[in-house]
Amino acid sequence: xxxxxxxxxxxxxxxxxxxxxxxxxxxxxxxxxxxxxxxxxxxxxxxxxxxxxxxxxxxxxxxxxxxxxxxxxxxxxxxxxxxxxxxxxxxxxxxxxxxxxxxxxxxxxxxxxxxxxxxxxxxxxxxxxxxxxxxxxxxxxxxxxxxxxxxxxxxxxxxxxxxxxxxxxxxxxxxxxxxxxxxxxxxxxxxxxxxxxxxxxxxxxxxxxxxxxxxxxxxxxxxxxxxxxxxxxxxxxxxxxxxxxxxxxxxxxxxxxxxxxxxxxxxxxxxxxxxxxxxxxxxxxxxxxxxxxxxxxxxxxxxxxxxxxxxxxxxxxxxxxxxxxxxxxxxxxxxxxxxxxxxxxxxxxxxxxxxxxxxxxxxxxxxxxxxxxxxxxxxxxxxxxxxxxxxxxxxxxxxxxxxxxxxxxxxxxxxxxxxxxxxxxxxxxxxxxxxxxxxxxxxxxxxxxxxxxxxxxxxxxxxxxxxxxxxxxxxxxxxxxxxxxxxxxxxxxxxxxxxxxxxx
Amino acid sequence: xxxxxxxxxxxxxxxxxxxxxxxxxxxxxxxxxxxxxxxxxxxxxxxxxxxxxxxxxxxxxxxxxxxxxxxxxxxxxxxxxxxxxxxxxxxxxxxxxxxxxxxxxxxxxxxxxxxxxxxxxxxxxxxxxxxxxxxxxxxxxxxxxxxxxxxxxxxxxxxxxxxxxxxxxxxxxxxxxxxxxxxxxxxxxxxxxxxxxxxxxxxxxxxxxxxxxxxxxxxxxxxxxxxxxxxxxxxxxxxxxxxxxxxxxxxxxxxxxxxxxxxxxxxxxxxxxxxxxxxxxxxxxxxxxxxxxxxxxxxxxxxxxxxxxxxxxxxxxxxxxxxxxxxxxxxxxxxxxxxxxxxxxxxxxxxxxxxxxxxxxxxxxxxxxxx
Numbered sequence: 001x002x003x004x005x006x007x008x009x010x011x012x013x014x015x016x017x018x019x020x021x022x023x024x025x026x027x028x029x030x031x032x033x034x035x036x037x038x039x040x041x042x043x044x045x046x047x048x049x050x051x052x053x054x055x056x057x058x059x060x061x062x063x064x065x066x067x068x069x070x071x072x073x074x075x076x077x078x079x080x081x082x083x084x085x086x087x088x089x090x091x092x093x094x095x096x097x098x099x100x101x102x103x104x105x106x107x108x109x110x111x112x113x114x115x116x117x118x119x120x121x122x123x124x125x126x127x128x129x130x131x132x133x134x135x136x137x138x139x140x141x142x143x144x145x146x147x148x149x150x151x152x153x154x155x156x157x158x159x160x161x162x163x164x165x166x167x168x169x170x171x172x173x174x175x176x177x178x179x180x181x182x183x184x185x186x187x188x189x190x191x192x193x194x195x196x197x198x199x200x201x202x203x204x205x206x207x208x209x210x211x212x213x214x215x216x217x218x219x220x221x222x223x224x225x226x227x228x229x230x231x232x233x234x235x236x237x238x239x240x241x242x243x244x245x246x247x248x249x250x251x252x253x254x255x256x257x258x259x260x261x262x263x264x265x266x267x268x269x270x271x272x273x274x275x276x277x278x279x280x281x282x283x284x285x286x287x288x289x290x291x292x293x294x295x296x297x298x299x300x301x302x303x304x305x306x307x308x309x310x311x312x313x314x315x316x317x318x319x320x321x322x323x324x325x326x327x328x329x330x331x332x333x334x335x336x337x338x339x340x341x342x343x344x345x346x347x348x349x350x351x352x353x354x355x356x357x358x359x360x361x362x363x364x365x366x367x368x369x370x371x372x373x374x375x376x377x378x379x380x381x382x383x384x385x386x387x388x389x390x391x392x393x394x395x396x397x398x399x400x401x402x403x404x405x406x407x408x409x410x411x412x413x414x415x416x417x418x419x420x421x422x423x424x425x426x427x428x429x430x431x432x433x434x435x436x437x438x439x440x441x442x443x444x445x446x447x448x449x450x451x452x453x454x455x456x457x458x459x460x461x462x463x464x465x466x467x468x469x470x471x472x473x474x475x476x477x478x479x480x481x482x483x484x485x486x487x488x489x490x491x492x493x494x495x496x497x498x499x500x501x502x503x504x
Numbered sequence: 505x506x507x508x509x510x511x512x513x514x515x516x517x518x519x520x521x522x523x524x525x526x527x528x529x530x531x532x533x534x535x536x537x538x539x540x541x542x543x544x545x546x547x548x549x550x551x552x553x554x555x556x557x558x559x560x561x562x563x564x565x566x567x568x569x570x571x572x573x574x575x576x577x578x579x580x581x582x583x584x585x586x587x588x589x590x591x592x593x594x595x596x597x598x599x600x601x602x603x604x605x606x607x608x609x610x611x612x613x614x615x616x617x618x619x620x621x622x623x624x625x626x627x628x629x630x631x632x633x634x635x636x637x638x639x640x641x642x643x644x645x646x647x648x649x650x651x652x653x654x655x656x657x658x659x660x661x662x663x664x665x666x667x668x669x670x671x672x673x674x675x676x677x678x679x680x681x682x683x684x685x686x687x688x689x690x691x692x693x694x695x696x697x698x699x700x701x702x703x704x705x706x707x708x709x710x711x712x713x714x715x716x717x718x719x720x721x722x723x724x725x726x727x728x729x730x731x732x733x734x735x736x737x738x739x740x741x742x743x744x745x746x747x748x749x750x751x752x753x754x755x756x757x758x759x760x761x762x763x764x765x766x767x768x769x770x771x772x773x774x775x776x777x778x779x780x781x782x783x784x785x786x787x788x789x790x791x792x793x794x795x796x797x798x799x800x801x802x803x804x805x806x807x808x809x810x811x812x813x814x815x816x817x818x819x820x821x822x823x824x825x826x827x828x829x830x831x832x833x834x835x836x837x838x839x840x841x842x843x844x845x846x847x848x849x850x851x852x853x854x855x856x857x858x859x860x861x862x863x864x865x866x867x868x869x870x871x872x873x874x875x
Contacts, residue, residue: 040729041758100764100875102800102868109871176759255868256759258729346799368799492874 005323006147013185013330014162017178041176041256047269050253052182054270055277056132056336057139058395060186060329063278065301067285068292074285076233077396078278080240082271088245089267094260095414095493102255103347104248104406111413113483114421120428122351124405125248126375127432128398129344131439132247133379135394136337139302139329141383146306147326153384159333160380167341167372176256182335183273189328190280193309193321197287200312207290231451232458236396239460243399246406248347249339259497284308305329337376345371386443396458397439404431404463408471414493416472417486423475431467435459528555529652536656539664540621540629545571552631552653556645559612560634566591566627576613576634579604583632590618590630596647598638612636617643619650623657670842685741685775692745707744710737718768725843727875728795728802728866729761731770735793738771742778746789750782755794760802764875765866766839772832773806773862780860781808801867809859818852836864844870 041049059081066074101107105121108114141155201207244250257263288295288304291312295301306329309321348371405428412419412427438459455462475482483489495501515523532551535544545563549571553561560574562583569583582604590597599616606613613634621629631650635642689711696704714737717730743750774793782789792807821833837850844867854860 040761100869100873106869110869113871255762258727258762342799350800 084244
């Protein structure tokens with residue numbers, strides 16, 4: 001196994017990323033050709049950037065691995081991760097943009113005028129961010145081990161250091177151009193090798209799966225009698241459909257849109273871009289069933305995308321394709337973990353490290369750097385301590401927590417006048433504690449198979465309704481606490497900007 | 505145990521009465537600090553009646569009733585008469601059964617003590633306490649409460665005038681397109697009318713758009729994109745006048761264009777930069793305007809390489825010394841602090857001969873700030 005293409009790819013991605021970052025910063029012109037209006041971020045560019053930040057190691061590596069190991073019902077993951085934006089498009093995108101909020105705690109503060117709800121939201125943003133960062137570092141470990149042959153702990157440490165240096169030095173700010181570039185890099189890094197591999201597969205006489213799954217496993221969601229399989233599928237659908245709107249690094253990107261209409265258009269383009277991208281990982285999964293069944297047997301299914309070109313195409317072409325997918329994987333965890341670290345560090349610096357502490361107070365930049373260190377080191381330790389949880393599964397847990405907390409907050413906060421601060425806090429606590437406990441159990445120990453494990457590994461199907469019910473119930477009981485400005489806030493959220501009226 | 509604890513910590517009966525009175529007063533004061541309106545009277549009168557302990561209490565302005573709390577609402581019709589009588593005399597008055605005719609048996613509203621509410625030596629309303637019997641104690645208490653309410657209303661007046669002052673400053677800034685700028689711009693445009701009529705026409709349109717934005721009436725906030733567009737027009741007009749002598753470099757991160765900023769918070773800084781960087785120095789002047797995305801906030805910098813300024817003078821200008829000729833520097837600083845808190849004031853880096861750099865930091869989200 002030679003490591004040269006992997007190292008070259010990783011270095012190239014890093015250099016290209018930094019180069020675009022620098023170029024994007026230095027777009028300086030004289031007044032004669034400077035038009036502010038034409039420079040605002042258009043929906044297409046913004047959507048590419050969202051795609052770049054959103055498509056993480058779980059999408060790039062995890063989906064193919066899951067399809068390889070568990071078969072086609074794992075296609076619910078990519079479907080859910082895309083369909084989440086459909087819910088976002090229909091119910092959240094435009095009102096959220098019109099609220100003027102930059103982060104989810106900002107939205108809570110604007111809606112309820114309450115510092116307490118804001119504090120609860122900040123805690124949840126940090127928790128979700130850390131939970132989402134953890135599999136990214138894990139994916140980094142897998143990638144570097146597969147590409148360079150380094151021990152598993154090297155990847156997370158190296159990547160943690162790179163991300164930390166980038167974030168705290170002010171490079172890799174969530175610059176739209178960089179993130180947009182990352183999307184297209186990831187797409188091509190999967191598309192080109194996939195085309196070659198499919199051609200090879202065709203030339204080989206279209207071999208079928210080496211060890212076909214039993215039929216009932218393949219159709220588990222629709223299996224007669226239901227059981228945990230059906231429950232797990234529904235839970236996964238709920239978590240992924242409703243969790244996207246609660247991801248901290250996705251929400252902040254919507255602020256870049258000039259208005260609510262642009263936010264909707266952006267979401268629409270995101271749907272198309274993600275739909276295109278998610279066609280590819282299952283192709284790797286399916287080819288892997290024919291060519292790389294031993295990866296699933298040895299429990300290394302997450303490296304399928306990285307290993308498959310080498311296994312199918314020997315020689316220089318295989319090495320080149322390996323380099324390309326390595327570059328894509330590197331871009332995947334670099335962009336997602338940078339975006340997430342920035343989002344988490346921002347919330348930490350605003351609500352924790354930037355606060356006065358025994359009379360002393362850190363300055364803005366220092367507070368942000370301290371926040372960035374926390375945002376990188378904690379998931380890094382998690383990745384080193386618990387390397388056995390699958391990349392896509394861990395991301396699924398982050399989605400479950402987001403769906404059980406921020407989804408009810410956003411949907412009810414945007415569409416129901418009656419939501420009160422007390423109801424919001426109670427619902428966030430119920431959903432957060434419920435799903436959080438399930439996540440902690442899943443991460444800490446491998447429980448025996450059956451219903452209890454299913455309920456804990458996929459908590460969304462019970463924790464999301466629980467959070468909704470708590471929010472509605474407590475809000476109805478504390479009806480007198482409906483914020484006085486709710487009516488005006490609703491007008492702001494739901495009237496198009498083009499409409500000329502006094503929004504107070 | 506609990507009782508003993510209470511006695512030691514909450515003091516004697518008299519102490520507790522004092523605490524209750526202070527608590528009622530503190531509950532009434534937020535509403536009264538909004539000024540004397542039907543709404544604020546409605547919200548404060550319950551606490552005021554607790555303070556006086558009368559069966560009925562009324563708050564009025566000089567025209568008539570604003571709020572009534574307690575029993576005997578059928579007397580509301582008599583309230584304006586009491587108001588007129590009190591306003592004429594200008595002091596606390598008591599009224600007896602003859603002034604409050606009542607058919608209902610057992611109605612506790614038999615006598616009234618009416619005190620005027622005085623703000624800046626002008627009667628703005630009355631406080632009317634109704635009781636079955638006239639007592640000297642009630643008269644004294646009503647008088648004291650009326651004075652306290654008057655004090656709160658005066659504070660409300662003070663708040664309002666401070667707010668009006670702030671609004672007046674923004675209005676002044678809007679009207680502060682300097683006469684020199686108008687004169688110079690029109691002069692520059694005139695010089696193009698024969699040689700380059702198309703350019704003259706474009707410049708005139710820019711001038712019209714610039715003034716329309718600057719004289720805008722509604723809204724305290726705008727987006728950074730709008731503000732920069734106005735800056736762009738301003739610079740086009742200045743470049744028409746200075747030609748190659750004015751070199752402008754812009755570096756704007758597109759992510760921060762939707763940020764809400766106080767109306768006219770960048771344009772005065774650019775105007776300062778042009779004035780200090782160019783008008784008082786010979787040769788070419790460079791102006792650099794950048795806006796960076798810094799996560800939760802956006803950082804805008806306006807930099808010139810002109811003559812610079814004595815830091816002490818800048819400090820005085822920021823403190824509000826109007827005699828210095830830094831257009832609106834203190835005003836922009838005050839409005840930024842007012843909108844986003846004291847962490848977000850202007851930062852000016854300058855020294856004589858070393859140019860000037862003004863840094864504005866704006867949070868991407870602040871409660872109550874909408875473009």
